[in-house]
Amino acid sequence: MAWTVRFLEKIALADIGFEAEGESVEEVFRGATQAVLETMATPSTVSGGWERAIERSDLDPSALLFDWLSEVVYWKDAAGVVYREAPLTLTREGDVWLLHARLIGAPVDYLTQELHADVKGVTKHLYELKQTGGRWKVRVVLDV
Amino acid sequence: MNLNTDMTVNRITDEIWEIPISEKPGMLVPARIYATKGILQAMDSGVFDQVTNVACLPGISRYALCMPDGHWGYGFPIGGVAAFDVQDGVISPGGVGYDINCGMRLIRTDLTLADVQPHLEQLMTELFRKVPAGVGASGFVRLSGEEFGRVMTHGAKWCVERGYGWHRDLVRMEEGGCIEGTDPSSVTDHAIKRGINQLGTLGSGNHYLEVQVVSNERIFDPVTAAALGITGNEQIVVMVHCGSRGFGHQVASDYLKRFEKSMRRYGITVQDQQLACAPFRSPEGQEYFSAMNCAANTAFANRQVITHQIRESFATVFGQSAESLGMELVYDVAHNIAKVERYPEGDLVVHRKGATRAFGPGSPELPEMFRQTGQPVICGGSMESGSYLLVGTDQAVRDTFGSTMHGAGRTMSRAQAKKTIRGAQLQEQMKQRGILVKAVSMSGLAEEAGLAYKNISEVVESVDRAGITKKVAELRPIGNIKG
Numbered sequence: 001m002a003w004t005v006r007f008l009e010k011i012a013l014a015d016i017g018f019e020a021e022g023e024s025v026e027e028v029f030r031g032a033t034q035a036v037l038e039t040m041a042t043p044s045t046v047s048g049g050w051e052r053a054i055e056r057s058d059l060d061p062s063a064l065l066f067d068w069l070s071e072v073v074y075w076k077d078a079a080g081v082v083y084r085e086a087p088l089t090l091t092r093e094g095d096v097w098l099l100h101a102r103l104i105g106a107p108v109d110y111l112t113q114e115l116h117a118d119v120k121g122v123t124k125h126l127y128e129l130k131q132t133g134g135r136w137k138v139r140v141v142l143d144v
Numbered sequence: 145m146n147l148n149t150d151m152t153v154n155r156i157t158d159e160i161w162e163i164p165i166s167e168k169p170g171m172l173v174p175a176r177i178y179a180t181k182g183i184l185q186a187m188d189s190g191v192f193d194q195v196t197n198v199a200c201l202p203g204i205s206r207y208a209l210c211m212p213d214g215h216w217g218y219g220f221p222i223g224g225v226a227a228f229d230v231q232d233g234v235i236s237p238g239g240v241g242y243d244i245n246c247g248m249r250l251i252r253t254d255l256t257l258a259d260v261q262p263h264l265e266q267l268m269t270e271l272f273r274k275v276p277a278g279v280g281a282s283g284f285v286r287l288s289g290e291e292f293g294r295v296m297t298h299g300a301k302w303c304v305e306r307g308y309g310w311h312r313d314l315v316r317m318e319e320g321g322c323i324e325g326t327d328p329s330s331v332t333d334h335a336i337k338r339g340i341n342q343l344g345t346l347g348s349g350n351h352y353l354e355v356q357v358v359s360n361e362r363i364f365d366p367v368t369a370a371a372l373g374i375t376g377n378e379q380i381v382v383m384v385h386c387g388s389r390g391f392g393h394q395v396a397s398d399y400l401k402r403f404e405k406s407m408r409r410y411g412i413t414v415q416d417q418q419l420a421c422a423p424f425r426s427p428e429g430q431e432y433f434s435a436m437n438c439a440a441n442t443a444f445a446n447r448q449v450i451t452h453q454i455r456e457s458f459a460t461v462f463g464q465s466a467e468s469l470g471m472e473l474v475y476d477v478a479h480n481i482a483k484v485e486r487y488p489e490g491d492l493v494v495h496r497k498g499a500t501r502a503f504g505p506g507s508p509e510l511p512e513m514f515r516q517t518g519q520p521v522i523c524g525g526s527m528e529s530g531s532y533l534l535v536g537t538d539q540a541v542r543d544t545f546g547s548t549m550h551g552a553g554r555t556m557s558r559a560q561a562k563k564t565i566r567g568a569q570l571q572e573q574m575k576q577r578g579i580l581v582k583a584v585s586m587s588g589l590a591e592e593a594g595l596a597y598k599n600i601s602e603v604v605e606s607v608d609r610a611g612i613t614k615k616v617a618e619l620r621p622i623g624n625i626k627g
Contacts, residue, residue, distance in 0.1 A: 118347050120393040
């Protein structure tokens with residue numbers, strides 16, 4: 001695992017903030033995705049059975065990550081599911097960043113799953129994807 | 145005075161504090177915070193920064209306001225109120241929040257604590273079964289796209305037409321539970337798909353359904369209380385806090401994205417991306433206003449379907465009809481919304497984000513039944529402390545665009561709260577104190593511990609002394625359902 005996630009305690013009191021860090025943009029995507037999944041439910045308590053493939057592209061990796069995380073939140077309500085995992089790859093063709101991802105999860109069941117917060121949206125408040133000292137980092141605030 | 149800001153904050157009265165326009169480049173009006181000195185000193189730095197950012201938005205009128213339950217949000221602070229001229233001002237989804245028409249509803253009963261206590265476990269189990277809560281929960285109402293469109297345009301009226309409520313409920317809701325001027329074509333298919341199955345669900349976070357008791361000694365204004373159906377003598381009431389669920393959240397997300405792009409075209413710059421906005425009279429501004437009203441109506445409908453389920457649960461447990469149990473609505477009020485209202489400056493788009501409309505007895509907008517009392521204001525505390533029923537005042541209409549507080553307001557982040565106490569431990573502690581809690585998520589329960597919130601009594605005192613709402617009664621929890 002080449003990424004880390006740290007949940008932030010001092011910002012946006014009613015919401016949930018985190019920082020994901022990794023050696024590449026792809027690793028930051030993985031870390032931030034895992035943070036969103038864990039905010040909603042403990043992934044190890046969720047079985048499979050529901051799956052959706054998602055492909056997206058953008059010139060701006062920051063916008064692509066924002067849209068992807070928003071998609072993760074969207075399917076939680078649209079399909080009534082929480083997630084076990086979301087494997088993804090991020091590649092670059094010329095100036096365009098391409099995301100290939102799968103959302104894997106199961107319908108919400110509070111008797112068998114460890115559920116947490118119902119994320120309303122990914123906000124742009126303090127949102128920033130940047131490279132510092134050779135590592136990539138993103139800060140995200142989720143409205144819950 | 146020690147504050148979590150370097151800005152100059154001037155005392156206007158003991159409950160009103162002002163940050164002058166000289167404190168931040170671009171401020172068009174001063175910022176005013178309603179709070180006691182103690183509450184002001186405890187406010188986090190985000191409040192001062194965000195309320196002064198709001199004061200920079202085009203067309204803002206008089207002041208950018210923050211109520212005493214204010215805390216760091218995104219874009220606007222929670223507890224924020226701002227009014228913009230309809231001709232040259234803006235509308236901002238960040239000034240409404242993701243949970244459009246998140247609001248409070250209070251239902252009275254003729255039951256007393258002595259009636260309910262022996263059946264409390266059964267009652268809470270039945271309520272927990274009938275009112276789905278938590279992440280991604282879906283409700284029992286199944287709708288076609290066309291029928292969901294009628295929910296968007298008719299709000300709580302749709303529910304009453306379908307048998308999920310009584311006709312007389314409607315007059316006891318802000319806007320009669322149905323805001324006019326909606327156009328479902330302003331809503332994306334994405335938003336519809338996200339919310340179509342969620343009618344009658346609570347959600348999570350700080351949303352809840354609470355069974356409460358009203359004691360005689362906690363009624364501050366017996367005449368007004370009686371006029372609103374609150375009789376005391378250990379009377380049982382039920383409070384609901386929730387909003388427009390995934391549908392409203394997606395409307396907010398869709399338009400924030402759209403406004404980010406259109407702001408460039410209108411030459412608008414903002415201090416925080418979450419303050420993305422559009423001129424109110426622009427096509428984008430009008431479409432958001434319409435979509436937001438569609439979401440507001442679904443929130444009224446959501447709380448109405450929940451009310452139906454609450455009435456059914458009480459009828460099942462007590463073996464009597466809800467009508468014979470006296471389960472009348474006290475009021476339903478929004479605290480995340482933007483509305484066009486008339487003030488001496490003219491027609492203004494009043495944004496309330498974590499703030500409640502608080503019209504006084506003199507307001508012509510109120511139905512006849514509230515012309516003596518003023519509009520009921522329902523403020524939820526933490527699940528451990530208590531909640532309040534208040535009424536609006538004519539002074540609020542004069543001073544704060546008819547607005548007041550909405551709840552206790554957080555002092556601790558969710559991550560901090562979870563480090564301080566575990567959900568199961570909190571549930572047991574509350575049980576020992578006579579509060580039965582049913583929760584979908586134990587971590588979510590810990591996040592909502594009373595220690596993470598301000599003292600609601602002190603917050604209520606601030607607005608009472610400032611004259612922008614008046615205390616009617618305090619409501620003590622005995623049972624709580626959390627997502």
